[in-house]
Amino acid sequence: MASYRELHAALQAWYLKEGRHDLPWRQTRAPYRIYLSEIMLQQTQVATVLERFYFPFIERFPTLAAVAEASEEAVLKAWEGLGYYSRARYLHETAKMTGGILPKSAEELEQLPGIGRSTARAIACFAYGESLPILDANVRRILYRFFRRRKATERELWQMAERLFDAEHPYEYNQAMMDLGATICRPRNPECDRCPLATGCRGRKAPERYPEARRRQSVPIRRARILLHSREERWALQRSRERFHGGLWHFPRGDVAGKGRLLGSERQSYSHFTLVAEVWKVEALPPETEAVYRTPQEIEELPLGGIDRKIQRLYIR
Numbered sequence: 001m002a003s004y005r006e007l008h009a010a011l012q013a014w015y016l017k018e019g020r021h022d023l024p025w026r027q028t029r030a031p032y033r034i035y036l037s038e039i040m041l042q043q044t045q046v047a048t049v050l051e052r053f054y055f056p057f058i059e060r061f062p063t064l065a066a067v068a069e070a071s072e073e074a075v076l077k078a079w080e081g082l083g084y085y086s087r088a089r090y091l092h093e094t095a096k097m098t099g100g101i102l103p104k105s106a107e108e109l110e111q112l113p114g115i116g117r118s119t120a121r122a123i124a125c126f127a128y129g130e131s132l133p134i135l136d137a138n139v140r141r142i143l144y145r146f147f148r149r150r151k152a153t154e155r156e157l158w159q160m161a162e163r164l165f166d167a168e169h170p171y172e173y174n175q176a177m178m179d180l181g182a183t184i185c186r187p188r189n190p191e192c193d194r195c196p197l198a199t200g201c202r203g204r205k206a207p208e209r210y211p212e213a214r215r216r217q218s219v220p221i222r223r224a225r226i227l228l229h230s231r232e233e234r235w236a237l238q239r240s241r242e243r244f245h246g247g248l249w250h251f252p253r254g255d256v257a258g259k260g261r262l263l264g265s266e267r268q269s270y271s272h273f274t275l276v277a278e279v280w281k282v283e284a285l286p287p288e289t290e291a292v293y294r295t296p297q298e299i300e301e302l303p304l305g306g307i308d309r310k311i312q313r314l315y316i317r
Contacts, residue, residue, distance in 0.1 A: 006199075007200045012172055019176060020046075034127045036057065040053060060074075061075070063100060064100040067091060075092045086114065094113050105128075106125075129171065135157060139177045148202035149210060149211065190207045222276070224277045226279050226308070227282050229281075236289075236293055238292075248303050250304065254289065296317065
């Protein structure tokens with residue numbers, strides 16, 4: 001079995017040749033841009049972030065201070081479509097708390113809203129050069145396979161991360177591990193013959209056994225009635241107070257009170273459920289419904305959740 005020093009050298013050589021060096025957040029040491037990329041990449045694929053969100057968000061908010069000066073609604077609008085909106089709310093909260101200047105250590109970063117241990121270490125490593133391992137989904141999978149573990153506690157995973165870590169070249173090591181998990185040590189059909197860690201990997205003979213597969217759970221379906229009500233060419237809206245879509249605007253939900261006409265049914269998939277919504281044009285909203293009325297042009301400028309934006313574009317003229 002190769003020594004860790006030999007494995008580190010092989011990983012560095014692989015990263016130099018095969019790494020994703022063209023990613024924009026790897027061409028800067030600006031803390032804000034690195035932080036933004038780390039937050040956007042939580043639960044979201046690189047291609048999606050690059051194609052639609054990273055550059056437009058930076059154009060709208062070129063600095064973290066600009067995020068701090070903006071309203072939460074403006075930040076949510078720029079985030080619209082990326083999902084997991086708590087990330088945008090935490091980003092705004094962090095910007096205001098720090099005055100637009102991020103702390104430089106992982107320990108301090110971890111105290112900020114929405115920044116967990118691995119994200120804090122990634123920012124501290126990539127922006128400030130702090131020598132610490134990270135533990136994102138790709139790195140976890142590599143560690144399970146490298147140490148041939150089907151199960152591991154969070155503490156054990158961090159111990160494995162520390163054990164394999166290249167403290168002399170933290171930036172290159174952490175970036176290489178993320179790339180290795182994304183392109184070689186994939187969940188299915190890993191290419192072990194191309195892996196620079198193969199000579200030390202205990203699980204390489206049966207990599208798909210590690211980690212233990214999770215049982216697939218059926219995705220629940222939630223149903224709702226979305227009510228479209230207008231006054232003088234303005235449409236009723238409410239601002240969500242729920243954690244899931246907090247701060248976003250939506251059309252009222254509820255039972256049809258009085259006369260109404262079913263316009264259609266729309267479906268929206270989220271990470272943990274699928275929403276199936278009947279869309280009703282109603283002459284009146286249920287009693288005690290608190291709503292504000294906005295023109296179609298004003299609605300276009302507000303941050304809406306996925307199903308409501310779809311309904312606005314299909315049914316509001």
